[in-house]
Amino acid sequence: MNLTEYFARIGYKEPSHKADLKTLTELHEHHIRSIPFENLSIHCGEKITLDLETIYNKLVRNKRGGWCYENNQLFSWVLKEMGYDITRLGSRVYDNLKDDYNPQESHLIAKVMIDGKPYIADVSFGVSSQIWQPLELISGKDQPQLPGIFRLVEDKGVWVLQKTGRKPHVPNESFAGSSLVNKSLSKKIYCFTMAPRNIDHFEQTCNFLQTSPESLFTNKSLCSLQTTTGFRAVIGWTYCEVTYNYQEGVDLIDVSTVPDEEVEKVLEEKFGVVLENKLVSVNNKIHH
Numbered sequence: 001m002n003l004t005e006y007f008a009r010i011g012y013k014e015p016s017h018k019a020d021l022k023t024l025t026e027l028h029e030h031h032i033r034s035i036p037f038e039n040l041s042i043h044c045g046e047k048i049t050l051d052l053e054t055i056y057n058k059l060v061r062n063k064r065g066g067w068c069y070e071n072n073q074l075f076s077w078v079l080k081e082m083g084y085d086i087t088r089l090g091s092r093v094y095d096n097l098k099d100d101y102n103p104q105e106s107h108l109i110a111k112v113m114i115d116g117k118p119y120i121a122d123v124s125f126g127v128s129s130q131i132w133q134p135l136e137l138i139s140g141k142d143q144p145q146l147p148g149i150f151r152l153v154e155d156k157g158v159w160v161l162q163k164t165g166r167k168p169h170v171p172n173e174s175f176a177g178s179s180l181v182n183k184s185l186s187k188k189i190y191c192f193t194m195a196p197r198n199i200d201h202f203e204q205t206c207n208f209l210q211t212s213p214e215s216l217f218t219n220k221s222l223c224s225l226q227t228t229t230g231f232r233a234v235i236g237w238t239y240c241e242v243t244y245n246y247q248e249g250v251d252l253i254d255v256s257t258v259p260d261e262e263v264e265k266v267l268e269e270k271f272g273v274v275l276e277n278k279l280v281s282v283n284n285k286i287h288h
Helices: 003-009 021-032 040-044 052-061 068-081 199-211 260-271
Strands: 085-095 107-114 117-121 143-145 148-155 158-164 167-169 186-196 222-226 230-235 238-247 250-257
Touching: 003 052, 003 068, 021 068, 021 107, 021 117, 052 068, 068 085, 068 107, 068 117, 068 199, 085 199, 107 186, 222 260, 230 260
Parallel strands: 167 250
Antiparallel strands: 085 107, 085 186, 107 117, 143 148, 148 158, 158 186, 222 230, 230 238, 238 250
């Protein structure tokens, strides 16, 4: 495991080894545009582990992507190696169907201290909820990025990440009801506290999410990668490319269906992902 190999993987040509906000922001942006958020191992018969060296080999050397336990753990290792002061945090993801936060801390994020100021780094939420740059840990402050306006709101020690987006334009009307199309402009993404978490805190949840029939991740095979103008994603056999603010106040969402025999070709051409084992695509509706 070494930083030079990681920098090459994310296309970071002129790495600065200064542990400052500028470098953190550049690393954050390069990572989300190079290493996908994906759960394809679950649908290829592969076990997802919390072991850092296994994650490094998968994401850096084998040029795969991963979910938060993989991407954010790798990113935290990079930041630590570079001298950043980081703390792992656990967050509870907001469930729109339940209109509440999930009870378990299923999402790994990082708090980064720079010159006495705290920031939140998260390179692995994917699709339209992905932050592009680290967020200042300041309650109630609008933090505009190309995906929309993010804000962190604190109440009694609990922080909530919110996003206000734009109106969607979906040329293919048959996909207007897709889960990739946000039904409201504002949404809650997850909540968290400042309680530090070791990686083994997530072991039980990591196993649950990749095995339980109730898990989103067993019901949907997905891969998402941010671009310079938006993001692309494939969920099951549904492929979409999103262009943020293609017209003032409007996001363009191009959606199409990929034949089953072409899904792995799309993964290679659009996401740079080559799978060793056969993918069984899935896109079940989630019911509670």
